[in-house]
Amino acid sequence: MTVPFQAPQPAASDAPLRVSVLGATGSIGTSTLDLLTRAPERYVVEALVANRDAAKLAAAAKATGARLAVVSDPAAYRDLAAALAGSGIEAAAGPDAVVEAAQRPADWVMAAVAGAAGLAPSLAALAPGRKLALANKECLVTAGALFMRRAAEVGATVLPVDSEHNAVFQGLTAGPRDAVEKVTLTASGGPFRTWTKAAIAAATPEQALKHPNWSMGAKVTIDSASLMNKGLELIEAMHLFALDAAQLGVLVHPQSIVHALVQYSDGAVLAQMSVPDMRVPIAHCLAWPGRLNGPVARLDLAALGSLTFERPDLDRFPALRIAMEVLAAGGAAPTVLNAGNEIAVAAFLQRRLTFPGIAGLVAATLDAMSPGNAPETLAEALELDAATRRVAEGLLPEIAAKAS
Incomplete structure (x- = not known):
């Protein structure tokens, strides 16, 4: 095992993986959703979280069939609820709702809420046996020892999303x-x-x-x-x-x-x-310990020179x-x-x-x-x-x- 604190891996299953994406409208979230929509038979979306872009979040929730969509900015709730009216997708808003979304039942969670604001929901997303794909570097810069200790205590697997990590x-x-x-x-x-x-x-x-x-x-x-x-x-x-x-x-x-x-x-x-395409490391985290057939361009070293x-x-x-x-x-x-x-x-x-x-x-x-x-x-x-x-x-x- 390479990341220090890893939960035991369950046996392979044909059942789809239930996933949530925190930070669904940002660049990491958008790339994650692109991969999810290419393999709907492998993934079921539980919750999507964004800051305040209600229109983009609602569109993503409908495209992925998410059960819950949450905006952290309460002022954006009315627009989100209106955009999701009649879809059957639950809408919520506010910091507490973001944390609750992070705790919803899921096998795999993308933690991509930007800045120190992502610390509370990322910590909340740590759960026994869960894989947490961490794209929020501020979590570990702000409270690295606390975060990794919590992961060890609950038996969660932290998968690094940053291309370098x-x-x-x-x-x-x-x-x-x-x-x-x-x-x-x-x-x-x-x-x-x-x-x-x-x-x-x-x-x-x-x-x-x-x-x-x-x-x-x-x-x-x-x-x-x-x-x-x-x-x-x-x-x-x-x-x-x-x-x-x-x-x-x-x-x-x-x-x-x-x-x-x-x-x-x-x-x-x-x-x-x-x-340089973030879908490469995201795909690695999504399929780990297996591999996805990624949609990115293949590396041509001869062309690079x-x-x-x-x-x-x-x-x-x-x-x-x-x-x-x-x-x-x-x-x-x-x-x-x-x-x-x-x-x-x-x-x-x-x-x-x-x-x-x-x-x-x-x-x-x-x-x-x-x-x-x-x-x-x-x-x-x-x-x-x-x-x-x-x-x-x-x-x-x-x-x-x-x-x-």
């Missing part, structure tokens, strides 16, 4: 865990990989949102541009695979073909490769340096890092902060909070998250003035 998950099957020397996550480098430091300083939200390889939501796309995303993924990998900070590294790989590398004590390095790698530039991309320092520090620092970064990215998208100000605000927030021990409970994690957001908002005017 899914690649590690597959690479770790090649040998014993005590023979693993190093795990390297790859980063595309984002839209600013070749830009000068001065050019990056003047970057606009529109430029930062133009990722060269992946189609993702705004938050993760900005994180990719700053390389904070890779820092968050290092913290996530530490918890998912029970690794030390010294065993984790990053390489910039602009083609996004090699998603991670696992190095063993005999010198062997295993690389998982595929085209070459693959290139380079070390990350921590001077031009200080967010990654900060995240690596937090990885080594541990404790509550990752919780603070995540909350401060969410405030900083939102401020950048609102043009209240420059691009370099993202790392500046995160660093100032970490200094101001002086993080202690890691949160032991959901309440502690949410309390620290909220406190950090207040501090970050308070520091924002000062950092914006310095970074302008």
